[in-house]
Amino acid sequence: MMRLIAIFKRDLKSSFREFLAVYIIVAPILFAIGLRFFIPSVEAISYQFAIEESLGNEVVQEFKKYGSVETYNDLDKLKSRVNKVDDIIGITKGSAGGYAVVLEGNEAGGSRYIAHQIINRLQGGERKEIVTFSDIGARISTVAIYGTSSVILMAIILCGIVIGLNIIEEKESRTISALGVTPMHRLEFILGKSLVGFSLPIIEAFIIVWILNMTNINLMMILVMTVASSLIAIIFGFLIGVLSSNQISGIANMKFLMLFVSASFIGAVALPQTYQRFLYWSPIYWSTIGLNSIVANTATWPLIGQYTMWILGLTILIFFIFRKKISTGLS
Amino acid sequence: MIRVKNLYHSYTNDSNYAVKDVSFEISKGEIFGFLGPSGAGKSTTQKILIGLLQLQRGEVSIDGKDIRNANRKLFNSIGVSFERANVYKKLTGIENLSFFAQMFSVPTEDPLKLLKMVGLQDAASKKASSYSKGMLQRLVFARSMINNPSIWFLDEPTSGLDPTTTSVIKDIIRNRQKQGATVFLTTHNMHIAEELCDRVAFITNGEISAIDSPRSLKLKYGEKRVIVEHIEAGELTKEELSLTEEANKERLSSIISAGKIETMHTQEASLEDIFIKLTGKELK
Structure with a gap:
């Protein structure tokens, strides 16, 4: 165990002293920060209402069905709130009884009609409906879903590539030979190298979730899917390492790998359901749909278990196909 | 071991x-x-x-x-x-x-x-x-x-x-x-x-x-040799002679008898000489 930790610490130290490796590690975090500006917040994709308290709890509860509600006991405060930069619809008592809708004037087109519609329902009216309410189950924007899952997947794959770069370093400096004349077993070498591929994606996945303000998703599921997906990234890392004689060829192989990863991700997101079976062979496909479902809050543990089994099964298969290549390459 | x-x-x-x-x-x-x-x-x-x-x-x-x-x-x-x-x-x-x-x-x-x-x-x-x-x-x-x-x-x-x-x-x-x-x-x-x-x-x-x-x-494989610098016909002459070959031994005796030796050093065969002698190759 001490050797595994020593190999892991050395790799980490070495990676953080290499510009390319640092960039690869930090890139997903930078992407997440960039993406944060494009993901609409929860408030922006649902309606917000500022309601005068005197309208009563029944009114407040009715409006809560359609969005978030803030209550105010003072009309001026309510107006001041409506006047702020975000879209929020004020509801107060009308001068002739009933209700009055307070708007800033620059709200999105449908806002006032939605308020009218809800008030109409409250009053039990049967006026012609301008807006009908339906719920397709979406609680989060597609940008947020695919953005989050793609950045997490990127972190997982790139951390696998860090393993590849470390193996290339060992090959270029021939330190593998120096390790070969110590009591270290080859399995310890492989496991020690793999630790970077497990630990960094987990840390990065949680940082990404935090940056993207997605902390309400099931973090345990994220952990399971990240660990499972890391397995295939680790094999990719070892393959890049043993197939590349230097960093340049390592980067070339990395590009080829990214093509495969991107194709699997885009296919999982864009292909119609009936064609998705053509992607079942790719563990990245299962990682993608797993992460998407977790971020969209539609995942269940049986579903995550099923995706994880697919990833594990396919990863083991890929490992057995390339086992000899990896073993020879590390000699 | x-x-x-x-x-x-x-x-x-x-x-x-x-x-x-x-x-x-x-x-x-x-x-x-x-x-x-x-x-x-x-x-x-x-x-x-x-x-x-x-x-x-x-x-x-x-x-x-x-x-x-x-x-x-x-x-x-x-x-x-x-x-x-x-x-x-x-x-x-x-x-x-x-x-x-x-x-x-x-x-x-x-x-x-x-x-x-x-x-x-x-x-x-x-x-x-x-x-x-x-x-x-x-x-x-x-x-x-x-x-x-x-x-x-x-x-x-x-x-x-x-x-x-x-x-x-x-x-x-x-x-x-x-x-x-x-x-x-x-x-x-x-x-x-x-x-x-x-x-x-x-x-x-x-x-x-x-x-x-x-x-x-x-x-076993080295040859004992001697390098002599002596004056002959008014000029400084340098010769390397084997201590095992008869002709060389006689030549050395005559140089010593002439009494005009400037320097004389025994020359041991180096390990490199022996390597070349045994393998016919140089160590490069």
Whole structure:
């Protein structure tokens, strides 16, 4: 165990002293920060209402069905709130009884009609409906879903590539030979190298979730899917390492790998359901749909278990196909 | 301590052998020199002994253990100094040694103490990428001592070093020998071999042509000669004469009788001369 930790610490130290490796590690975090500006917040994709308290709890509860509600006991405060930069619809008592809708004037087109519609329902009216309410189950924007899952997947794959770069370093400096004349077993070498591929994606996945303000998703599921997906990234890392004689060829192989990863991700997101079976062979496909479902809050543990089994099964298969290549390459 | 019997190795898995029927034994506490030109089979033999190449044919035992069945724990007692400086360039000297120390399951030496021994204490905290060739060579040499090995494989340990540092390295090797270490020294530097080795083996084209102590080899194959500078017909003349050939002996007597000798030195055959005589090849 001490050797595994020593190999892991050395790799980490070495990676953080290499510009390319640092960039690869930090890139997903930078992407997440960039993406944060494009993901609409929860408030922006649902309606917000500022309601005068005197309208009563029944009114407040009715409006809560359609969005978030803030209550105010003072009309001026309510107006001041409506006047702020975000879209929020004020509801107060009308001068002739009933209700009055307070708007800033620059709200999105449908806002006032939605308020009218809800008030109409409250009053039990049967006026012609301008807006009908339906719920397709979406609680989060597609940008947020695919953005989050793609950045997490990127972190997982790139951390696998860090393993590849470390193996290339060992090959270029021939330190593998120096390790070969110590009591270290080859399995310890492989496991020690793999630790970077497990630990960094987990840390990065949680940082990404935090940056993207997605902390309400099931973090345990994220952990399971990240660990499972890391397995295939680790094999990719070892393959890049043993197939590349230097960093340049390592980067070339990395590009080829990214093509495969991107194709699997885009296919999982864009292909119609009936064609998705053509992607079942790719563990990245299962990682993608797993992460998407977790971020969209539609995942269940049986579903995550099923995706994880697919990833594990396919990863083991890929490992057995390339086992000899990896073993020879590390000699 | 090390026993090699009928060792063969082919990189192409056919009868084109890089090492052919190599046999030798090294006793505990002995410094054994393995001498030969580049491509002679020195490194191949060493790589088989340290497990970096698979043993194809023949028998090799280290410390009484057949290397085919040896446990990796055997490496706790083995140290290897490689000819090529294979260190982690992004780590400092001390980080390199500390990392390798953690690979062994026996008490290890203090990395700083080893760096001081080879004169790298001032560069201990500098990245190995900033080291010169000689410094890297010393770092690799220091690393080979981290587990305090009782069996020590040294591949050209003084390559690229200045005479002062070479002298330090030779002293370290001698001291380790006094402490009981067995040394397998691979080199094409005959002077180092002559100074350090108890016995040497000459290898060319994968085959051993002679094994003995440097002194015995010189006595057995060397020719006693003398170089004389004398005045003849008013001019300084230099002659190299054999002390075993009759004609040369008579010539030397006549020079001595003439009484006009300026300088006279006996000339021993060097190990390199004997190597060339036995193998017909130069050590390059």
